[in-house]
Amino acid sequence: MSYLCIILCFLLAPTAAFAYLDPGSGAVLVNLLIAGVGALLFSLRGVFLRLIGKGDKIEKKQRDEYKEIAILSEGRQYFATFEPIVKALIKNNLEFAYYTLDIEDEILSLESPYLDARFLGYGSIGFHRAAKIRAKNLLCTTPNIGSKGYPIAKPAGVDNLIHVFHSINDLSMYRKGSLDHYDSVFMVGDFQKKSIRELEKKRGLQEKKLLALGILYLDRYQEDAAVTKGEERGEVKALLIASSWGAKGLFENYGIEFIKELAGAGYTVIVRPHPQSYASEPKAIAAIEHELKKSANVIWDREISPSRSMQKADLLISDTSSIRFDFAFLFQKPVITLDIAQQAMPGFEHEDMSELWMISAAQEIGAVLKPEEIKEIGLRVAEMLRDFDAEKISRYRDETISNFGAAGEAMACYLRAGK
Numbered sequence: 015m016s017y018l019c020i021i022l023c024f025l026l027a028p029t030a031a032f033a034y035l036d037p038g039s040g041a042v043l044v045n046l047l048i049a050g051v052g053a054l055l056f057s058l059r060g061v062f063l064r065l066i067g068k069g070d071k072i073e074k075k076q077r078d079e080y081k082e083i084a085i086l087s088e089g090r091q092y093f094a095t096f097e098p099i100v101k102a103l104i105k106n107n108l109e110f111a112y113y114t115l116d117i118e119d120e121i122l123s124l125e126s127p128y129l130d131a132r133f134l135g136y137g138s139i140g141f142h143r144a145a146k147i148r149a150k151n152l153l154c155t156t157p158n159i160g161s162k163g164y165p166i167a168k169p170a171g172v173d174n175l176i177h178v179f180h181s182i183n184d185l186s187m188y189r190k191g192s193l194d195h196y197d198s199v200f201m202v203g204d205f206q207k208k209s210i211r212e213l214e215k216k217r218g219l220q221e222k223k224l225l226a227l228g229i230l231y232l233d234r235y236q237e238d239a240a241v242t243k244g245e246e247r248g249e250v251k252a253l254l255i256a257s258s259w260g261a262k263g264l265f266e267n268y269g270i271e272f273i274k275e276l277a278g279a280g281y282t283v284i285v286r287p288h289p290q291s292y293a294s295e296p297k298a299i300a301a302i303e304h305e306l307k308k309s310a311n312v313i314w315d316r317e318i319s320p321s322r323s324m325q326k327a328d329l330l331i332s333d334t335s336s337i338r339f340d341f342a343f344l345f346q347k348p349v350i351t352l353d354i355a356q357q358a359m360p361g362f363e364h365e366d367m368s369e370l371w372m373i374s375a376a377q378e379i380g381a382v383l384k385p386e387e388i389k390e391i392g393l394r395v396a397e398m399l400r401d402f403d404a405e406k407i408s409r410y411r412d413e414t415i416s417n418f419g420a421a422g423e424a425m426a427c428y429l430r431a432g433k
Contacts, residue, residue, distance in 0.1 A: 042156035080171070081111045081130075083429050088156055089116025093287070094319065095155050095180045096121065098233035098422030104128050113147060115140040142166045151429060153200075155180040157188045160195030168195045174223075176200060178425070180219060181231055181336035182343075182415070184209040184371040186364035187262070191233045195297070198223040200425055201417045205371050209363070216366055227428060236419045238321035239344045251399060252282040254327035256320070256337045259288040259295060262359045264333040264352045270302055272391050277309040279392055284323050286315040288335065291419025329399055331391075334359075334372065342379040343411040343418070348402040349380035350394060378410045 083103065087096055096112075097120075103110050104126045112121055112131040122131045134143040148171030154179050160168030168175060176198040184206055185192055193199060194217065199210060204226045214221055253276055257263040265287070277283045285306065291299050306312045316321040320337060321344075324330070330341040330349045338349045356364055364370055376382050380402070381394055417424040 026247075037366060055177070079148065080269075081109075081147075081149040083108060083110035083111065083151050083153075084147060084172075085112045085153045086144055086147065086156070087112070087114045087116070087119060087121070087154075089114055090119045092155055092180060093120050094231040094234045095178070095251075096230065096273070098154065098230045099178070099425050100124070100129070102422035102426035103429070106430055108426065108430055111147075111149070115142065115144070138165075141167075145169050150174060151176055153178050153425075157192035161189075161191040174198055179229055180231060182339040183312055184367070185213065185338050186362060186367055186370045186372060187334055187336075187359075188363045190361055190366065191365055192363055193222070194219060196222055198225070200227045200428075201416070202229045203414045205375075205414060208369070209367055209371065212365065212368065213366055225428065226416040227424045228415060228417035230421045230425070232340070232415070233419055233422050235319070235321055235340060235344055238319060239325065250280065250282050251328045252284060252326050253395065254284045254286060254315075254323050254330045254341070256286045256332045256335055256341075257288060257291070257334050258335045259291040261355050262334050263288065263291070264331075264354070265298065265302060267333070267354055267386055268352055268385065270305060272388050273306065273312065274309050275392060276395065277306075277311040281311065281395070282326075283309070283312045284315050285312060285325060286320060286323055286337075289318070292316075329395060331395075338376070338379060342407050343415060346404040346407045348398040349376075350391070350398060351376040351380065351382045352383045352388070353382055375414075379407060 020401045062248055085096055085099070100112065100121055107128060108128070109128045110422075112129060113135065114131070114133050115134055116120065117133045117136075119133070121129075122133060124131065127269055134140040144168040149169075150172075151174045152169065152172040153176045156166065157177075158164045159166050159175070161241050174197045175195065177193055177196045178200045179202050181187075182202055186209070193210065193213075199206075199222050201207065201210075201224055207226075210222065210224060220239070255264075255273055257265050273285065285302075287299050287302075303314065317323070320340070324337075324341050324345055327341070327347070329347060330338060331352065332338045332341075332349065333354050340353060341347060342349050353433065381398060383391060383394060387394075
């Protein structure tokens with residue numbers, strides 16, 4: 015094999031590791047790239063690791079054992095989601111397997127006699143091995159497993175495929191067919207039950223087992239928030255602008271003139287694009303960053319965790335992103351939602367839902383602005399900072415989220431009881 019080919023594989027490794035798994039057309043192109051480059055990369059790394067005597071640790075050949083409990087992760091981007099349940103399973107002395115499609119997943123480096131962590135491989139190799147997992151209970155946060163056109167088939171050797179959420183929302187922001195092939199769902203709260211049952215009924219699906227056990231990543235973010243709450247904050251009010259990526263994002267639907275306006279009004283403006291934006295729309299983000307350099311009060315947040323920016327901010331402006339609920343529930347601060355027309359989000363579950371929880375929920379945590387009202391944003395920001403009721407948020411959080419800050423322990427206890 016030529017040196018040029020080897021170099022090319024390693025240069026493209028991040029593409030294979032971070033490809034966004036989506037049943038849409040974009041995923042077809044990504045998966046073709048992954049299938050070729052990822053498989054070759056994985057083979058080359060395997061050869062290298064075997065030569066230095068470490069192949070058995072990172073590239074174990076998938077065994078045929080049947081596990082009581084297993085977890086399947088797309089990779090390091092879901093570390094905050096799975097770390098709480100991993101810690102809770104270890105704390106409860108429960109043996110489990112952790113399978114990942116990312117060789118740099120931090121959980122691979124954890125040492126515990128209860129944890130069997132394995133890298134399955136990139137691209138088609140990883141997808142094939144994921145479909146061969148054998149377990150009584152397999153936890154995944156990946157929507158659309160088993161759906162037509164999706165690269166991961168539902169593992170035939172899994173008795174109970176369990177979905178755990180990595181955001182606070184109903185199913186409206188998931189692609190169609192998101193949970194159709196799951197057997198159970200660990201819900202964030204009882205509010206999600208209505209949308210799940212409605213879609214099952216419309217599609218003639220067997221009812222899943224639904225348990226309201228909470229949202230895992232808030233366990234981790236609550237710890238981060240407790241650390242940052244003691245930090246000193248400046249006198250100037252700070253606003254966090256957090257956008258979703260693509261057609262459902264505020265950048266595409268509202269532009270950036272309002273950001274310039276708020277910065278010009280004397281606020282410190284923290285801009286945080288969705289992490290996927292850097293991979294899926296890098297030119298657009300680069301253009302926005304270049305344009306906002308002219309505004310002195312604008313800073314950018316590219317950290318993996320949004321906790322530090324959420325702590326610094328006095329108010330959040332976002333769109334359909336679930337960071338709205340993270341911000342409100344963790345810090346009891348106001349949120350302004352910029353409304354995104356549903357026509358901008360074709361192919362999502364909301365098309366088959368009669369009612370969207372996120373619409374009413376947005377009103378509970380702050381205010382909602384439509385495109386024609388964006389000129390009023392300066393007035394609305396001042397109004398929300400002046401009149402917001404933090405106690406209202408706390409009450410709504412407690413009504414909405416099950417086991418707030420302790421979801422990992424709740425899920426581990428359920429799995430232990432079911433062994």
